[in-house]
Amino acid sequence: MEQINIHQHEESQDDNYGMFVAKYMNPEIYRAAKAGDISGFTRAIEDRQASPFNQVSPQEDTVLHIAAYSGHVPLVELILTHRIDLFSKKNSNGNLPIHAAASSGHLSTVKSLLEFSQRDSEEWRVSALKEVNKNEETALHVALKNHHEKVAEFLFELCPCVSSYPNKEGKSPLCMAAEAGFLGLVKLMTAETVEVVVMDNSMSSSETRSVVHAALRGRNIGVLEAILKKEPKLVYLMDEDGTTALSYAILAGYLDGVHHLLEKFSVTSYQRDGSGNFPIHVASSEGRVDVIREILQRCPDAMELLGKQGRNMLHVAAKNSKVGVVNYILKTPELGKLLNQIDEDGNTPLHLAAIYGHNRSVHALAWDKRVNVNLRNHNGMTALDVVEEQMETEVSFPKRRITWLLLQPSAARKTIRPGLKPESPATSKYRNNMVNTLLLVSILVITVTFSAGFTLPGGYNNSYPHDGMATLVTRLSFQIFLISNTIALYSSIIAAVNLFWAQFADTKLVTGALNISGPLLGVSLIMMSVAFTNGVYLVVSDLNWLANIILVMGSVSLFILLSRALPLFPGYMQLLRCQPPWLMQFVTKFYVGHQKRF
Template sequence: MSVPKFPGLLEEEEEEQGSYGTAESMDPELYRATTEGDILEFIQAMEQGPLDRQYGSSATCLQLGPQKNTVLHIATSSGRYEIVKLLCKDLPFFVAEKNAKGDTPLHIAARGGDSLLVSLLINSDFREEILEERNEEGNTALHEALHHRHEKVARILIDKNRNISYSVNKDGKSVVYLAAEGGYVGLVKILMENPAGNCSIEGRLRNKSPVHAAILGRNLDVLKILWEKDQSSFQLRFDEERRSALHCAASIGYLEGVNFLLSKCSGTTYEMDKHGLFPIHIASNKGHANIIQEMLHHCPDSRDLLTSRGQNIFHVAAKSGKAKAVSCMLKMPELAKLINERDDEGNTPLHIATINGHPRIVSTLTWDGRVNLELENNNRLTALDIAEEYMETMASFQKRLTWMALRVVGAPRAPHAKLSKTISSRVEEHSQKENYKDKVNVVLMVATLVTTVTFAAAFSIPGGYNNSDPNQGIATMLAKAKFQEFVICDTIAMYCSIIAVVILIWAQLGDVSTMHAALKLALPLLGIALAMMSIAFMAGVYLIVSKLSWLRNVVLLMGSNFVVTLAAIFVPLCFLGSSNYHIFRHVSYYPFLLMLYAFGGYTDGDDDMDE
C-alpha cells in the first residue's frame, strides 16, 4: 500500500471539503409551474413522487428551494392566487412552514400588501397561532403589514383575532408603535383597546413608546388617541437616551406636537436626558426658535434651565452654530438676562461661538449693544483673546472670519493679555517664526510673480508700436483714454509689488514681530497691485475689441464686477480691525459682511428652522 507524500494534507483537504454544504433545490418543472401560475402543470408536478407518510401527500411537494421556500412561499411571492387557493384547501400544513428567514407565506403576503392572498391564507384550515409566528427579525405578519404601510392588510389581520398577544420585534417596536408611526388612527384605537398582549406599562418601559412614533410621524390625531387611552405612556423615556416625548418633538421641530404635550403634561419640560439636556436645549441645539418661544409661553421659568455644564439656551445655540435661532432669541425681551451669562467654565455665549468658530453668530452677538465684549472666562480670556490664540497658528478660514468679526467691532483684549502673550511667545517663538516664514514666502512668491507679469505687459502693449517716422517706437494707441489707463494701472501694480518684495526680503532678516509688521504692510500693497493688474488687463482687452460695441461692454462689465469682488475679498484680509476709530470700523464692516455671507454660510452649519 502506497503512503501519501504529505499525509496531513489529504486530511486537511477532506476536512475543508466537509465544511462546505450543498444548497437544496426544487424540481425545475414544479418551480416553473409555480412561478408562472400554470395550474395544470403544477398539479401534474405535485402528483409525481412517492407518498410522504408524515403529511399523507406526495413527497415532491415537500421540496424546498435554496432559501428553504416551499411551493406556497413561491406561489405567494409570485401572486399566483389559484395555486395558493389550491394549496390552502388541500395542503393547509404549508401555511405554517417557514423559510430560511423565518417567514411563513403569511409574512410574505402581508409584506407585499396583497389583501386577497392574506385572506386566502388566514381563512384556510390552520391554527390561529400562525398570526403570532415571528420571523428572524421578530416580526409577525401584522408587524410586516404595518411596517410596509399596508393598512388594509393590517386591519384584516387584526379583525381575525382582536385578542391576540401583540409582541415586539427585535428593534423593540410593537404593532401599536408601527400603527402610530403610520398615522393609522383607527388601528391605534383598536390596538389600544386590546385587553391582551404587550400593552402594559411594564412592557412599554422596555420598548419604544408609541407616543414617540406618533411624534416622529407628526400625527396629532394619533397623539390624542394615545392620550385618551393611556396618559401614563406620555411620561416614558425614549430608548437609551432617556428622552421624553417632549424631547423628541422639540428635536424635530414639531410645533403642534410640542403645543399638545405642553398643554397635557408640561412637567416633562423639566426632565433631563442622559446628555444633560432639557427639551428647551434640544430645540436650541436644532435651531427651532419657534419651539423655544412656545415652551417659554407655557413654562416661562424654563429659560432658567441649564445643561449639565451650566449652559443656557444661548450657549447651546452658539455651540451648534444656529445663527438664525440666536438672532430670534435676541429679539425676545424675556431672554435678555441670559445674553451675558457664564457657564461652568466662565464662558459667555460669545466665548462659546468664538471657541467653535461660528462667525455669523459672533457678528450677530457683537453688534448687539447688550453683549458685554469685555467679559473674561475662568482662564481670564476675552472672546478676542481666544480668537487671537487661534490666529497664532495656521487658522482655518472659518476661524479667521471669527477673528475678523470681533476686530471689526473693536472687541477688547483682557488687561493681562499682553503679559501672557509675551510669556507664551518665549515658549513658542521658534514655531511661530517658522509659521511666519511660510507666510512671508507665499506672499513673496505672489509679489514676485506680479512684478514679472506687469514688467512683461509694459513692453507688450495693446496695439503695438509705430514703425515709421516721426513717431517710430511710440505706442499706436497713445491718445486713447483706455490705453493711458492701462499704462497707469500697470505701472502702479509693478511698483507696489516691487515694494512688497523688498519689504518681505527685509522681513526674512528679522524676528517674529518684524515679520508680522512686514506682512501687515506688504499685504495691502499686494492687494493694490493685484487690483491694478486686473484693471490694466480689462483696459487692454477693451482696446483690442473696441470695434465691437457689445463685446467691449461685456468686457467692461465683467472686469468691473471682478475688481469689486477682488476688493471685497482682499480688503478684510488686510485692513479689518487695523484702526481703533469707530467710523473706520463701521466702514470696514461692510466688506466683512460681504465676506461673511459669501463664505460664512458654508462654515456655520445653520439648519433651516420651522417658522
Template sequence: MRLQSLKDQISAEDHAQMGNDQLMSLEVSTYAQKGNIDEFLDFLSSGTHVSVIYIQKTPLQNTFLHIAASFGNKDLVQFFVHHFPGLHSKKNIRGDTALHVAAAAGHLAVVKILLKLYIDQVKKNSFLDVDIESNNERLVAKLNERVQVNDCGNTPLHEALMNNHGTVAMYLITTKIEDAFFVNKLGESPLYLAVEANNIDYVKNILIASSFHAHRHNLYEEVTKGKSLVHAAITSRNIALLKELTKMKTEVLSITDENEQTPLHCAASTNFAEGVDFILEKYKMDIFEKDSDGFLPIHYASKYGHIGILIKLLQYKLDAREFVNQDGQNILHVAAMYGKHDVVRYILKTPGLELLYNEIDKDGNTPLHLAAKKWHPNVVSCLTWDKRVHLKLLNNEGLTAMDTFEENMKGTVSYRQRLTYITLKSAGVGRAELQKKLKLKRQESAVTEPYNMEDWKDRVNTLMLVSILIATVTFAAGFTMPGGYKDSEPDHGMATLLNKLAFQAFVICDAIGMYSAILVTVTLIWAQLGDPTLTINPLGLALPLLGISLTMMSLAFMTAVYVVISRLVWLSYVVLILGLFFLTCLLVFFTPFTLPHTSENLIARYLSHYSISLLMLVSGSYFDPEVEDNQL
C-alpha cells in the first residue's frame, strides 16, 4: 500500500521525462548499497519522486538495480524487479546489465533471481509454458537468440569465469548451457576461459551438460568456435584437459589457431614435452606443417630455446636440413637469430648436424650472419670458436658477417653491439673487399655532412668529469705522501719511506695516473670543438687513457696502504689480495671498451673471449631476444 501510493506520484509528465537521466548522488546510492528496503522506502517517502529509480544513474550509468546486484542485496533486487519492470534490462556505460554485474561479483542468490526473471520474460514473449530446467527446443532456441552481452561481447557466464566465481559459473552452465559456447569479441567462449584457467571440472561439466542436447546441435561445431580450446589446454600445460577434449573428437587436434599454428606448434613453443609426446605418439601429427609465418614446430623449439623438444622432434627425421622455414632457414639459423646460445651449443656438439653450420637461407645468410645482424655476442662467440664454421662466407649481397653487423648499426653504439663487434673482430671475421671500399667512401662523405654533436655531448662531458676527478685525487695524493716527511737535516722535507720499494711503486703509479687523467681532459677539450673528426678520434684515444688512469690510481692506493701496514703481515697480504682481485675485475670490465680493435693472436683471443664471457655473465647479456629487440 505504501509503495503503491508512492508509485501513484508518477504523473504523465514524469513518464515523459524518464528518458532524461540524472546523476545519482553518493548519499542516494548508499541506500542501494545497504540493501534495507524500509530505509529505501523512507527515502522515497521523504518527498522524492519514485521516478528517480528509473532516471537517476551513477557516472558509470549504473541504476539502483546495478548497485544492489553488485553488493549482493537479494531482497532489494527482488523488490526492484517485482515493482519496477524493465529495470533489469538497463545497461551501464560498459553495456552490463544487472545480471552481468551480479555474476562478476559472484552473488549466486541475485543471479538466480535475475536469470529467472530473464527466462520468464523470454517464455512470456515467446508464448512458451515450460520450466527453466526443461530441455524444450523452442525455449533453448529463443534463449540462444537473446543472449545477454555487454560491449565486450561477454555473457554473464564470461564475467563469472573471468572473476573466478565457481558456484555462479556452475549454476549458469547448468541453467543456460548455450552461453558456454558463445564467443565474445576476443574470440573467447566461456568454455575457452575454463580451459585457459586450467579448470578441468568446469570443462567436464560443460561437455557433460552439452551431451544432453546432442540431438539439437553438433557439439564438435560448438567447441570449435572462436579461439582454439586445444591450444588453450596446451598453453595451460594440462595433459588431463588435452585428453578430455580429444575424447569428444580427435579432429580437434587438427584445428589451427588464428596464426595457422597446429597444437604441435603450440606445444613446442611452450615447452610442453608431455603434450608433444601425446600428440606425436597417439595421433601421428605431421611435423612438417607450417604456420602463417612459415615456421615448423621445431623452429619454435629452437626459437625459444627448448632443447628437450628439439631433441624429440629431431628423432623423426635424420637429415636436419629438411627442417626449413619459408625463408630457407634451418634450426641453427633460427637459434642464432633469436640469440639462443644453449641451442646453438647443443647443435655444434651433436654429431650428424655438421651440415647445418654453414647452410645459407634465401638471402644467402649463414647462422653467423644472422647472429651478427641481431647483435648476439654469445651466439657469435659459440659459432666463431668452432673451426667447422666458415667465417668469411658472403651472402647474396656480397657481405660477410662483419659487414652484416655494420650494415645494421643504428645511432649510438650499444653495449651489446660493442661486444658483438669485439667478438667478430677477435675471431678474424673481416670485411669483403667491396665493402671496405664502400665504407671508406661513406666515411669520407660523412665528414662533409652536418654532424649532430648532441649524440656525443653527454658522453664527452661524463668522461671529462671522471678524468678531472682522477686528476684531482692523484694530484692531492702526490703532496700527502704515506708515512709523512723527515724533519731533520740533511734530509729535511724528504719522504720518510723513500727507500721502500712499495713507496716507489706508489709514486710511479700516482704520477702515471695523474698525467693520464690530464691527457684525457685535454683530449676531450678538443672533442668539444664541434668538428666530427676531432670528436670521434679523441674519444678513441680518451678511453684507453682513462683505463690506464683508473688502473694506476687503484695501484697507487694499494701500494700506499701496503707500505704503511707492511709490519702487520696478514693485513698487508689481505690488502694485496683484495687490490689484485679488484684490479683484475677493472681490467676485465674496462678492456673491451678501451681496445676497439682486438688482436687475432690466439693468446689475445683467449683473453678477449674470457673477458667478454664474464662481461656477458655479470651484465646479464645472455639476452632475451624479444625484450632486447623491443628496446632497440
C-alpha cells in the first residue's frame, strides 16, 4: 500500500510539472526562433500538436517577438505569412514585435515588419507606430532609448507626429534625440514639432517643454543651436523642477552651453527660476567664479539681483561655503556693496556663514575691514551672538567653538540682551567635562615636566668643584631643553590653579578659567615638545644622521602644533592683521583650510 501511494504521488507531481511547462514555449521552438532556424521552425509548423504560434515565453513573448528581437528577417516574414495577427500581439510589458525590433536596432527587421503590416492596411501600420507599451513608449521611444539613430530616423519619417508624445517619465522622442546628441534627427524633428510644442498648450507637459534642457544634458552644442535657431522662445521655458535653461547649464557644469546662452540670449541672466533665484545665484551656490565673471561682463547690473529670501550672490556663497566666490567678491571693488547687505531676516553674508558653521567663509569675511561684524539681524543678534547661542547645544559646541574663535577677536564686546535663556544643562555638562579634561592634562604635564627637571640628559658631574652640576650645562641644546621644560611646568601649574576656580558653580568663573587655561596648556604642550626634541637631539648628537632625523621630525611636529594652538591665544587675529597680506593669506590657507572637518 505504501509503495502504491508513493507511485501515485509521483504521477501527480509529473502531471503538475507537465501542466506548468505547458504554459510556456517549447524549448526547441524557442531555440529555433532565437537562432532563425527556418527548417526547424517549419517542422514545428507541420506538427499541429506543437504549433508554435500560440506559444509564449515566460514574459509572454511570441515567436514573432523573439525573431524580431534577434533580427532574423526570413523567419519574421515566414511567421507573418502564416499569422499576420501576431504583429499586434503584446507581451507582458506591453511591447509589440515592432518594439522588440526597434530595441535591438535591427533596421531591416523593422522594415520587414512594417511592410507586411502595410499589406493589411495603412491605418494598421500607423496605429502600430503610435501604440505604446506599459511605459507609454512607442517604438520610436524604444529605438532612441537604446541609441539606435538609424532606426529612429526611419520610424520618425513614417509617423512624425509621435515625436512629441511623452512617455511615462515625461520624455518625448524629441527630448530623447536631443539628449542623445542625434543632430540630424533633431533637425528633422524640429522642422515638424517644435512649433507645436510652443503653441499648443495640450503638448506643454513638463518634459516636452524642456527640449533645451535635454540638449544641455546631451552636451551637444550643435543640437542646442539647431533647436534654438528653429524656435528661440524655447530658451525661456523651464523644466519640471522650475529650472531655467541657463541655470540648468550651470548646474550641469556644461560651460560651452553656458557661453552659448550668454552670448546669444544674455537676457536669460535676469530670468528667475522656480525657487526664486537667478542664474548668478545658482553659479554662486556651485562655486563657479568663471560663470559669475562672464555674467557680470555681459550684464553688470546682475550683481544687484536678489534671489530667494532677498539674498544676493554673496549671501548664497557664504551659506554654501563657496570660499572661491567669497574671495572673488572681496577682491572685486565693484562688488563691495554686497558685503554688508541684509536679507529678509536681516542677516548679512557673515551671519549666514556663521549660522551654517562655514569657518573658511567666516574667516575670509571677518578679516575684511569693509565687513561690519557688529551688524545685527532682525532678532538683534550679531554673527558672534548667533554662534554663542548655537553653542548652547552639546552636539554643535565643538564645531561652533572654531567659528567663535574666528569671530570673537574682531567683534565688539557682546552686549547683554534681555530675555536670553539661562545656560542649558547640556552646555553646563559640556563645560564641566572640558574643565575636568583640561585639569587632568595639566596634572599629567606637571608630573612629566617635574620628573624631567631632575632626570637631566647627560646626568650630573661628580668631580670637584662641579659636584651635582649638569654635565652638559654649557651646550645650547641643553639650555633650550631646560628653559622649555621649566616654562611647560609653570604654565601647567598656573593652568591647574585656574581650573580649580572653575569647580565653583559660577558660569563667569568657568568661562574665565577656560579662556586662561586653554592658552596656558597650549604653551605647556608646545614647550614640552621643544624640550623633548632638544633633549633627544642632545644625547644622540654624536650620530649626525639620527640627530638630524630627530630634529626634522620635531620641527615638523612643532609647526603643526603651533598651527593648532595659536588660535587659542587672545589677540591672535589682531596680530595677523598687522602682518603683510601674503602672510595672512598663507596662514588662512594653512589653518582655516584644515578646519573643514570641523
